[in-house]
Amino acid sequence: MNVILLGPPGAGKGTQAKILEDKLGYKQLSTGDMLRSAIVAGSDIGVKAKAIMDRGDLVSDDVIIGIVSERLDKPDVIKGVVFDGFPRTPAQADALDKMLASKGQKLNAVIEMKVDDEALVSRIVGRYSCATCGQGYHDELAKPKVAGVCDVCSGTVFNRRPDDNEKTVRDRLGVYNRQTAPLVAYYHRKGNLHVIDGMAEIAKVTSAMTSILNQVKG
Numbered sequence: 429m430n431v432i433l434l435g436p437p438g439a440g441k442g443t444q445a446k447i448l449e450d451k452l453g454y455k456q457l458s459t460g461d462m463l464r465s466a467i468v469a470g471s472d473i474g475v476k477a478k479a480i481m482d483r484g485d486l487v488s489d490d491v492i493i494g495i496v497s498e499r500l501d502k503p504d505v506i507k508g509v510v511f512d513g514f515p516r517t518p519a520q521a522d523a524l525d526k527m528l529a530s531k532g533q534k535l536n537a538v539i540e541m542k543v544d545d546e547a548l549v550s551r552i553v554g555r556y557s558c559a560t561c562g563q564g565y566h567d568e569l570a571k572p573k574v575a576g577v578c579d580v581c582s583g584t585v586f587n588r589r590p591d592d593n594e595k596t597v598r599d600r601l602g603v604y605n606r607q608t609a610p611l612v613a614y615y616h617r618k619g620n621l622h623v624i625d626g627m628a629e630i631a632k633v634t635s636a637m638t639s640i641l642n643q644v645k646g
């Protein structure tokens with residue numbers, strides 16, 4: 429089962445991809461997470477990507493297609509992949525079709541998460557995560573039960589992404605609307621687009637997604 433979660437930054441793609449991975453065993457493939465790991469590791473890709481990411485632009489198609497292709501060669505993706513933040517351009521979408529075809533696989537579904545741009549800005553600007561286990565939190569919407577202590581692992585160090593400030597978020601939304609939103613029409617023409625309400629509660633979004641996945645599994 430290969431599924432793309434399509435939606436602007438802050439739509440909840442990462443949250444849902446993680447839940448689907450835990451529930452169904454499909455691997456979350458987040459190109460943003462892969463780039464952030466490359467930055468931490470200090471690799472060539474990370475060094476080049478950092479400035480681009482900090483200003484909210486897209487990293488080049490060649491680099492992104494290269495890291496996704498390498499990732500899809502790993503044995504742990506055999507059951508399927510939830511693509512989170514990829515593809516983001518028509519060239520990436522084409523490349524994904526070719527990569528999957530070369531492995532005898534196909535794309536089973538594209539789920540567009542419909543959200544409201546203004547709500548996204550406050551969702552993103554308030555978000556942070558546990559530095560130890562990655563559990564996500566929000567200043568207003570999802571505080572830890574005990575202030576300053578992670579509910580999952582009791583960690584006390586938290587991170588905010590450098591690109592989660594209001595100016596960069598608005599730039600990232602502009603980039604999404606110009607460069608990534610055209611993929612909605614692309615997948616609609618291919619016949620595998622499903623649209624859900626991304627503003628609903630997390631559990632409701634997950635259940636809308638699982639029913640789509642059950643439906644396409646047949």
Ligand code: AMP
Pocket residue numbers: 437459460461463480481482484485486487488492512513514515516520591600
């Ligand atoms: P994300 O974690 O998906 O919000 O991505 C964070 C940043 O990483 C984006 O603003 C881009 O700079 C970069 N990035 C992530 N995925 C891609 C992609 N598929 N194509 C180009 N740039 C990407």
